[in-house]
Amino acid sequence: MYKLRIEGGYPLEGRVNISGAKNSAVALIPAAILADGPVTIDNLPAISDVDTLAELLREIGGDVTRSERTMTIDPTKMIAMPLPNGHVKKLRASYYLMGAMLGKFHKAVIGLPGGCHLGPRPIDQHIKGFEALGARVTNEQGAIYLRAERLRGATIFLDVVSVGATINIMLAAVRAEGRTVIENAAKEPEIVDVAMLLSSMGARIKGAGTNVIRIDGRPSLSGCRHAIIPDRIEAGTYMIMAAAIGQRVSIDHIIPLHLESLIAKLREVGTEVDIDNDSVTIGGGRRLKKGADVKTLVYPGFPTDLQQPLTSLLTSVQGTSIVTDTIYDARFKHVDELRRMGANIKVEGRSAIVHGKTRLQGASVRASDLRAGAALVTAGLMAEGVTEVVGVEHIDRGYEQLVEKLTSIGARVQRERLTEDERERAAES
Numbered sequence: 001m002y003k004l005r006i007e008g009g010y011p012l013e014g015r016v017n018i019s020g021a022k023n024s025a026v027a028l029i030p031a032a033i034l035a036d037g038p039v040t041i042d043n044l045p046a047i048s049d050v051d052t053l054a055e056l057l058r059e060i061g062g063d064v065t066r067s068e069r070t071m072t073i074d075p076t077k078m079i080a081m082p083l084p085n086g087h088v089k090k091l092r093a094s095y096y097l098m099g100a101m102l103g104k105f106h107k108a109v110i111g112l113p114g115g116c117h118l119g120p121r122p123i124d125q126h127i128k129g130f131e132a133l134g135a136r137v138t139n140e141q142g143a144i145y146l147r148a149e150r151l152r153g154a155t156i157f158l159d160v161v162s163v164g165a166t167i168n169i170m171l172a173a174v175r176a177e178g179r180t181v182i183e184n185a186a187k188e189p190e191i192v193d194v195a196m197l198l199s200s201m202g203a204r205i206k207g208a209g210t211n212v213i214r215i216d217g218r219p220s221l222s223g224c225r226h227a228i229i230p231d232r233i234e235a236g237t238y239m240i241m242a243a244a245i246g247q248r249v250s251i252d253h254i255i256p257l258h259l260e261s262l263i264a265k266l267r268e269v270g271t272e273v274d275i276d277n278d279s280v281t282i283g284g285g286r287r288l289k290k291g292a293d294v295k296t297l298v299y300p301g302f303p304t305d306l307q308q309p310l311t312s313l314l315t316s317v318q319g320t321s322i323v324t325d326t327i328y329d330a331r332f333k334h335v336d337e338l339r340r341m342g343a344n345i346k347v348e349g350r351s352a353i354v355h356g357k358t359r360l361q362g363a364s365v366r367a368s369d370l371r372a373g374a375a376l377v378t379a380g381l382m383a384e385g386v387t388e389v390v391g392v393e394h395i396d397r398g399y400e401q402l403v404e405k406l407t408s409i410g411a412r413v414q415r416e417r418l419t420e421d422e423r424e425r426a427a428e429s
C-alpha cells in the first residue's frame with residue numbers, strides 16, 4: 001500500500017498529455033465479448049480498472065494480450081462462466097459484463113459491482129432494460145442472475161438518465177432480434193465512443209449522443225479496431241490543478257468540446273483559458289477573483305466527477321461558493337479531509353458551502369474514493385507544507401501515472417510505501 005507525499009506551493013508549468021478515457025475503456029473492454037473475432041482497442045489508459053477488467057475477461061476464457069497502450073481481446077473461446085464474487089467487486093464497470101454476456105450468451109451471473117461509494121448507486125434501470133429485452137433477472141445473495149430464451153428489441157424509457165444503464169442496454173440490444181429504442185438516454189461522450197466501437201463491429205446504432213438511441217440488433221458481430229477518446233475527467237482535473245497553482249500549463253490530446261462546462265466555470269472564477277484544436281492552456285499566473293456556484297448535471301452539464309477537485313480550487317477563491325451535486329447525494333467525503341487542511345466548508349444536504357479564501361495547510365488525509373483523491377492531491381499542491389494522502393489505490397483506478405505527470409510540470413510529489421503503523425491504521429479505518 002502506498003501514500004502520496006506532496007510538498008505544496010510549487011507552481012505548475014509545462015505540458016501534460018491526457019490518456020484514454022477510463023469510463024470508455026471500462027465499457028469497451030466488456031463490449032469485446034460481443035464480437036465473434038478479435039477486438040483491438042488503442043489509446044488504453046494504464047489504470048487499475050483496466051487491469052481488473054482484463055483479468056475478468058481472462059477468467060471467462062478470453063485471450064487478452066496487451067502492449068503499452070493497446071489491448072487485443074479474442075473472445076472466441078469465452079464461456080458464460082458465473083462471476084458472483086472476486087474481481088467484479090473491485091470496480092463499478094463490472095456491471096457491463098451483464099449486458100455484454102446477456103447479449104452474447106443469453107445468460108450471465110455477475111456479482112453486484114463495486115466502485116466509488118457516493119451514496120446509493122442502484123442498477124434498477126439496467127435491470128428494467130434487460131427485462132424489457134426478454135431476460136429474467138433475479139438477485140441471489142448479492143449476485144445478479146440473468147437468463148433469456150430470446151432477446152427481442154423493445155422501447156425502454158429510462159426513469160433516471162443513467163450512463164451505465166444506457167450503455168448496458170446498448171450492449172445487450174446489439175445482438176437482440178429487432179429494434180430497441182432507448183428513450184431519455186444519457187448523452188455522455190463515452191456513450192458515443194461505445195456506439196462507435198459497436199458500429200465498427202457491424203452493429204446498427206443511431207442517435208448515440210442524443211436522448212433517443214435506436215439499435216437494430218444483428219445475429220453476429222465481427223472483430224474490429226478502435227481508439228479510445230481522451231479522458232475528459234483526467235483533463236479537467238489537470239485544468240483545475242493548473243488553475244489552482246499553475247503558471248502556464250497546456251493540457252494536450254483532449255477534445256475541448258467535452259470540457260465546455262468546466263471551461264466556462266474556470267473563466268467565471270477568473271482563470272485564463274486558451275482553447276486550441278486538441279489542447280487547452282490554463283495560464284499566466286493566478287488571477288482568481290471570485291467564488292462561483294456550481295451544480296453538477298448530466299452531460300453537457302458540469303460533471304459530478306469534477307465536483308470534488310473543483311471544491312479544492314474554490315477554497316482559494318475570495319467569497320462564498322456553493323457546490324451542489326444533483327447526481328449523487330453523498331459525494332462529499334473529501335470535505336472532512338479538506339477541513340483538516342484548514343478549509344472552511346460546510347455540507348448542507350446535497351451542497352458544500354465553501355467560504356474562501358483560505359490558505360490550506362499540509363496534513364495527513366485519506367482519499368475515500370477516486371475523485372476525493374484527486375481533490376486532496378489538488379489541495380496538497382496548493383497547501384503550505386507537506387500533505388500525505390493515503391487511499392492511493394482509489395486514485396490508481398482512474399489516473400494514469402499521476403505522480404510522473406505532475407512531476408513533469410514541476411510538482412513535488414512522491415509515491416511512498418506505507419509504514420507498518422500506517423498500514424495498521426489504514427486497515428482499522
Ligand SMILES: CC(=O)N[C@H]1[C@@H](OP(=O)(O)OP(=O)(O)OC[C@H]2O[C@@H](n3ccc(=O)[nH]c3=O)[C@H](O)[C@@H]2O)O[C@H](CO)[C@@H](O)[C@@H]1O
Pocket residue numbers: 023026092093120121122123124125126127160161162163164165186304305327328
Ligand atoms: C464507470 C462509469 O462510467 N462511471 C460513471 C458513471 O457511473 P454510473 O453509470 O454508475 O452512473 P449513472 O449515470 O448510472 O448514475 C446517475 C444517477 O442515476 C442513479 N441511477 C443509476 C442507475 C440506475 O439504474 N438507477 C439509478 O437510480 C444513480 O444512483 C445516480 O444518482 O456515470 C456517473 C455519472 O456521470 C459518473 O460519476 C461515473 O464516473
Ligand SMILES: C=C(OP(=O)(O)O)C(=O)O
Pocket residue numbers: 091092093114115116305370371398
Ligand atoms: C465515480 C467514478 O467512477 P466509478 O463509477 O467507476 O466508481 C468516477 O470515475 O469518478
